[in-house]
Amino acid sequence: MFDRPESALRIVVRSRFYRSAFLSLLIAGIGTSAATPQLTLFLVKELGTPLPVAGLYYVTNLAAPVAGFLIGRWSDRSPERMLWFRLCAVVGTVGWLAMALADSVWLPFVISALALSVGGGAMAQLFAACRDELSRHPTKADNRVVAAIRMAFTVGWMLGPVLGSWFGGVFGLRALLVATAVCVFAQIIPFGRQRIERYADLTLRPHAESRRQIDHMMPLLVFTAVCVLAMTGDTIKFGYLPIYMADELHISDSMRGAVIGIQPLLELLMLPLVARLADRVGAMPVMTGGAVLGLAGNLAYATSTSVGMLFLGQALTAGLWACVGALGVSIAQQLYPEGVGTASGVFLSAIPVSSAIGGAIGGLGVAAIGLPHVFFVPAVLTTFATAAFVVLSLRARPVLPPRDA
Structure with a gap:
């Protein structure tokens, strides 16, 4: 049974x-x-x-x-x-x-x-x-x-x-x-x-006040940096996709609102599905798949000539953000289990950092190559992120292994 x-x-x-x-x-x-x-x-x-x-x-x-x-x-x-x-x-x-x-x-x-x-x-x-x-x-x-x-x-x-x-x-x-x-x-x-008392796992090594501590945090720091690469396209999208839809594609206000609003709705629907899949096959492989979806989403934006491609890009990007939202902080905590508060703080800082970097990239990219080709820049960054996730999946210690669900 x-x-x-x-x-x-x-x-x-x-x-x-x-x-x-x-x-x-x-x-x-x-x-x-x-x-x-x-x-x-x-x-x-x-x-x-x-x-x-x-x-x-x-x-x-x-x-x-x-x-x-x-x-x-x-x-x-x-x-x-x-x-x-x-x-x-x-x-x-x-x-x-x-x-x-x-x-x-x-x-x-x-x-x-x-x-x-x-x-x-x-x-x-x-x-x-x-x-x-x-x-x-x-x-x-x-x-x-x-x-x-x-x-x-x-x-x-x-x-x-x-x-x-x-x-x-x-x-x-x-x-x-x-x-x-x-x-x-x-x-x-x-x-x-x-009150929630801090959980102390006695099987974990104590905090070290030396270079060894930073070395032990390195998987967490690398994972966070890779997530920053994967998420940079979001700020560019919110900053410039409405302009592209209005000035280049001449899309109506209501349709522009539908394009922008579809991502969080799909993300909401995908969150439990992503989590269930991670409980079966492991969190890091699912996160890697999310990065692939993010890459495809950026390519859809960059090659779009109609509103249909933009809807497709939003749907694919929702997959990336569902993976980040459902799994990111849990993976970070598992990579640094002796300091889950530190892991949570470091990982969740990836979102504002990616926003800052994405804003800078967007401003320079639009000036250099214009819309919608600016989305090729986050596509390249997400390609690197996907490769890095694959390496992390192979080399890092197991992260949230599959469970009997």
């Missing part, structure tokens, strides 16, 4: 902590995604920032790896994981409130680098706490549990831009930033006074 497969949904529903994590990520996703697309408009319209200078705002994302690493290290040395989640959320709240009150061009840049980079660490520490719970209460559906919780953030990112556009139009951009601060703080509320 075979064991009945464990239901990730049942595990999440029965656990007070997992239910709280789901609601927390939903709130955080709505708040962050409501403000992010409006920030450039805020800089230009409210502060009079020149457009080229406003575009440099996203370079402040490069502070995220430093903040993620430091917070993760402190978290891995603390007995209580949720303390750092709450501290990051409070710092993020203060940062968004300060952003709403900013009256100088330079202030948002400083606030983003110093406060919002720390605030972004809340999500990493929440996933570290999830890993503590999964280690303390193992299941045969770990990937699916993480994916189910991660789905809340994806839903938030689907709702946030719509709500943000409406709220900013009715109440103003500064009010929108205040509302974002409220959401960032509200992500704490579902947990109440819950």
Whole structure:
């Protein structure tokens, strides 16, 4: 007789902590995604920032790896994981409130680098706490549990831009930033006074304060860098695909919205499927397949001459992001199990770093080779990422091996 497969949904529903994590990520996703697309408009319209200078705002994302690493290290040395989640959320709240009150061009840049980079660490520490719970209460559906919780953030990112556009139009951009601060703080509320003690696996080596520690972190750092390569095309897509659709393909507003909106919807649908596949065949092979989908998506954008190719590109890219969302943080934690807080912080910093690098590549690439051929650049980078994932699959120690599902 075979064991009945464990239901990730049942595990999440029965656990007070997992239910709280789901609601927390939903709130955080709505708040962050409501403000992010409006920030450039805020800089230009409210502060009079020149457009080229406003575009440099996203370079402040490069502070995220430093903040993620430091917070993760402190978290891995603390007995209580949720303390750092709450501290990051409070710092993020203060940062968004300060952003709403900013009256100088330079202030948002400083606030983003110093406060919002720390605030972004809340999500990493929440996933570290999830890993503590999964280690303390193992299941045969770990990937699916993480994916189910991660789905809340994806839903938030689907709702946030719509709500943000409406709220900013009715109440103003500064009010929108205040509302974002409220959401960032509200992500704490579902947990109440819950505490999650850091899980200590006595079979793992203790932290080393030497070069050996960096050597041991190298698989995590390499994996994170490879993910950055794979994700650079997303910023280029959001920045320039709407322009290409409007100016070159003359696509209607509603159709442009459908093209942009289809990716998060498909990603949401694919998250549980990706997690189930990873539970059967292993996470790293599935991540490699996701990189192949991302490569194909960039090629679809680069060779597109009709809206159909753009829809295809979005569907393929959704596969990449479903793999990143469902598996990325779990793989990172498995590559550095003695410091899951550090692993979570380092990996999740890959997203803002890829955004900063993608923005720079997009600006230079559009000027050099134009639209839509600029997407050949992230296609080349994703090719390198795919090859690197293959090497990691062959050489790294086993990552989340297949389970009986």
